[in-house]
Amino acid sequence: MSDNPSASRSMTEVLRQTEKMTSKQIKILEAAIELIAEKGYSATSTSEIAKRAGVAEGTIFRHYRTKKDLLLSIVNPVIINFMAPVFAEKFVDQVFHESHTSFEDFLYLFIKNRFEFVQSNVPLIKIVIQELAFHPEIQAAFKKASLEKVFPAIDQTLNVYKEKNQLKNIPNDSIMRMIAPTVIGFLLTRFIIQPDKDWDDDAEIRRTVEYILHGVGK
Amino acid sequence: MSDNPSASRSMTEVLRQTEKMTSKQIKILEAAIELIAEKGYSATSTSEIAKRAGVAEGTIFRHYRTKKDLLLSIVNPVIINFMAPVFAEKFVDQVFHESHTSFEDFLYLFIKNRFEFVQSNVPLIKIVIQELAFHPEIQAAFKKASLEKVFPAIDQTLNVYKEKNQLKNIPNDSIMRMIAPTVIGFLLTRFIIQPDKDWDDDAEIRRTVEYILHGVGK
Amino acid sequence: MSDNPSASRSMTEVLRQTEKMTSKQIKILEAAIELIAEKGYSATSTSEIAKRAGVAEGTIFRHYRTKKDLLLSIVNPVIINFMAPVFAEKFVDQVFHESHTSFEDFLYLFIKNRFEFVQSNVPLIKIVIQELAFHPEIQAAFKKASLEKVFPAIDQTLNVYKEKNQLKNIPNDSIMRMIAPTVIGFLLTRFIIQPDKDWDDDAEIRRTVEYILHGVGK
Amino acid sequence: MSDNPSASRSMTEVLRQTEKMTSKQIKILEAAIELIAEKGYSATSTSEIAKRAGVAEGTIFRHYRTKKDLLLSIVNPVIINFMAPVFAEKFVDQVFHESHTSFEDFLYLFIKNRFEFVQSNVPLIKIVIQELAFHPEIQAAFKKASLEKVFPAIDQTLNVYKEKNQLKNIPNDSIMRMIAPTVIGFLLTRFIIQPDKDWDDDAEIRRTVEYILHGVGK
């Protein structure tokens, strides 16, 4: 849909942090992602990962000190990429400098952008959601990214549109608490709960924007 | 808040299906719920449950053939109670026979009712959410309850208010796809993500209703 | 040789601390002692111990939380029994109340007593000696037993014989530093270094006493 | 204390057998000695050794076919140097040709000489002592050195002093069995058991000689 690089980054791209990654290491990551997304971290054994990756079990532990290290090396980049770069660079430029953009346009672009990110990273997103509940490290990373990157950027954005008189005068955090579940709920339904349904994605995004702006009441 | 019995049922009440339950069995259930809610099913060992329940390991398997049986005996009643009885009895009567009730009132009552159920069953809800992803049995139970109980009832309800001209003319399943994340998102934020925040619950519910009806746009 | 109960206590008796010990637990201890004495703690695997004991590997960990726990449960009683009860009860009575006993007699009785203890506990002694170097816990137990039980008792004893003018006027700790290696060296040579030699034990003890008292010089 | 070259040889000197040793190889040896002395051979891993030596794991196996080879390449020279050269060259000359030397003088020189060797090689000595119990190869090397080098030399020496009427008429092997633990016990106490104590080394050696000659009795 969009060619925004931060959104369409492939899964391996999202995870590759160091330049040096042997082919085995990549296979380990891929196998781990598949299995953990499917069965959960606790229910996935390192021997299973090794088997699917086609490596010896010991090889996993040469690259990741512990099984948890492996999980975090998957989860942390996803959090950073899901939350941080949304508003980076061009995207923010668009919103702030193209003054003619309406909140409706902004919402549409925003959701579309995150839509594409989720679309290319379904298993990673699944893992983050599922393990968030159990690992304080992940919660902390999530919190940090939220507080430092997402909230300030959104806050600023909402203020812009409040000044333009395009938003009700509700506290920003209340607005976010309303919009967030709507957007996240849409993405979850689209990609995780009912991925096989025959969706008209663009229409669905527009409908979501409309709902956020005007609700379902007459 | 309300005295609707289906909402304020206590956790043990939700789970007690047969009349006969020894005190040990109750302790096992309580320990299992605490631990599984906290660490997840896979990461919780039967020996841990036994220790916290103050019973011998063998005792667990006297009451539940397998560890998974124990999980299902926790999860199934929750699903049935969360989804089914919402619209049962008096509640439905109210909606359908007290013709003066507006959709706004209905939404308010509905959310308040589910609010109270979640409030008295946080750990159970946590478990269902977390394990839903991994156990086909749970997914099936959830789907069944949704299709047989929830969707038809809501469908009927929405039609009533469409006829009363209180709702936009959007397909019912689209409406549900919008409302559901909003309500669920609100309850999750309230009880699981930020349970310790100082909430003004009634105001929050009203704000949610307002959002569902009219969005955040001006 | 002597019927002093503290000396002739059997190995299992030395280790049995709680009343309840299943036959499997005893077999585990026996197997562990044999193997650790032979190959050392680090080089002995729990699977080996289980195999020799004829139990499942898991059974070991039902009785001892960790492999190290197993080691300590072997080593600690040996230290306590080797060091503490030497001078207990009757033995001390003999030395202090039978005023006619010479230092020579005392030494003879003392060495004979420890001789018998070592004789009935060769593998246990081996283990303690070998592992002492690597485990701070064992070193601490050893130090504690030495400082609290052995040194004071010996100190008192030496003073008695100094008063009787049977000992040179050398500081007690110097005397101990001389005698200890002689006695320990004798026992080690006899039971561990050259156990298969055809020893005349009584003669050897007497020769040791003679050496301690008068050396090899003319 | 003395400048006898066999005694004061440095650790690396003791080990260097071939002329060619790369700096990496020396670092490997040093690391291995430190770690094995501290934790024992079994409990020390080659990866640990590699890390401390600052080399790759593979490098160890380029120089030593197996981990055991590495151990033996440490232990064997120590045995040879501890036992053999004592009586070599000048030292033996002194004893045998300087006829005026008393047994007391001989003992003093002997202990002082071994004292210095141990002093410069504490970790090596530790390793030999600890591993002697578990490795037949080491036991064999030890036995061989004892039987071929030490015993004959000492035997000869004792005979000399027996002829000089400076020794009691006890069988030589009994004499050795008495003296050995005394000397070894002294060195162990001095360097391994209580290395941090504030020792008056010369006084201690003289006291040991006196004890060997005349015991502690009056």
Added chain:
DNA sequence: CATGAATGAGAATTCATTCAT
């Protein structure tokens, strides 16, 4: 000569489950 990724056997430990009491 040196590296370090890769291995697979084996280490300690945990686990769900069984069963005699």
Added chain:
DNA sequence: TATGAATGAATTCTCATTCAT
């Protein structure tokens, strides 16, 4: 009904060793 000792399969992780570079 309840116990808890026993199991053996599985789990995470370590290790000595190999080998292509």
